[in-house]
Amino acid sequence: MSITSYAQNFEDVMLWRAVGHVEHGRYIDIGAQDPIIDSVSLAFHERGWHGVHVEPTFHYAQLLREQRPGDTVIQAAVGDSSTLLPFFEIPGIGISTADAKIAEQHRQRGFDIREVTVPCITLAD
Known part of the structure; x- marks a missing residue:
């Protein structure tokens, strides 16, 4: 069976080779970004x-x-505790971050940064 890759580095193809035999499987996509x-x-x-x-x-x-x-x-970030988290959105690109230092580096490179507060959950949540 052929498969079209949508992932950045063919991760979906590699995963499909390992688990593609599973019918009606389930996935968890953390930091899913664009559909x-x-x-x-x-x-x-x-x-x-x-x-x-x-x-x-x-x-x-x-x-x-x-x-x-x-x-x-689930509209949330994932971390080691359930809390509210400062989050730095960078519209239209997948480099948003919860790290203020990284956000500042992006700002210095000309990206528009929007600071918001998002819920943070654990994987167990």
Whole structure:
């Protein structure tokens, strides 16, 4: 069976080689970002899998809700404790971060930074 890769570095193809024999599988996509561009889970979704996307940015969480029927979208970051977290959104690109130093480096390179507060959950949550 051929597979179209949507991921940045063919991660979806490598994963499919390992678990593609599983019918109606489930996935958890942490930091899912766009439902199509650079998506590790789309190839699985196209083959009947469903799962959970954890995505802190409002824009991408909304796109996932609209374009991934049957999936659950949790708009949050993932960390070692459940709390509220300062988060630095960089619209239109997948380099948003919770690290203020990295956000400042992006700002110095000309990126527009929008600081927001997002819920942070643990994987156990």
